[in-house]
Amino acid sequence: AKGQRTISSFFAPK
């Protein structure tokens, strides 16, 4: 099974 990552795990809040 492949899991979907989220954008928040790559880009941090400014």
Add this chain to the structure above:
Amino acid sequence: MLEARLEQAAVLKKVVDAIKDLVQDCNFDCNDSGIQLQAMDNSHVALVAMHLKTDAFSPYRCDRNIALGINLASLQKVLRAAQNDDLLTLKAEDAPDVLNLVFESAENDRIAEYDIKLMDIDQEHLGIPDTEYAATVTMPSSEFQRICRDLNALSESVSIEAAKEGIKFSCQGDIGSGAVTLRQNNNVEKPDLSTIIELNEPVGLTFSLKYLVNFCKASSLSNTVKLSLSAEVPLLIEYKMESGYVRFYLAPKIGD
């Protein structure tokens, strides 16, 4: 106050069409560099970043930073009242309750004026790091759209592999599998039809096709699209406009 006039209402119509199925409500941030927006979809898998630079407008006036909280479905309803080649002027006060839109047709002296109610949207901005990507591929946007649509009929996910020779999109589904490879080719007579691959190292990643199909709604913004890939970072898909861009970032799927 904000006063920004686009020569062609079509520009904003296309931008809204490109992002309205991904994001429902978002802030249009107006400042001295133009109008920008950044928003994630509900599932936080994709992010859209749009910038219409001041050059896109004539005139462009924005005295202080204004965030216009807009429901995109409402904006689309109002924009349907504009012809593609109408002049479109956006106006707002410094702390606005409404955004004023004026559509002017040069041909028949018709002036249409609409106000759209604004909303308070508490939206955090994400810092997008400058990335040196392993591979950057520029290709016709219509070709990218076709590939995503065709493979989405078979599968939920697509593997994208960029190598020196070409870029390969492949998928596996219940009914079978499919793969499309575009070889690097430089079309001198019709540059927009070229597939250009800038490669630092070969790279392969897997993405959800549902989102890619959605991003392809931006195809009318540009004849070409630029895909930037690196292992373990979101895919960047960029549609360049004359004075700005729409960029989509898509988080990868984790391998088996």
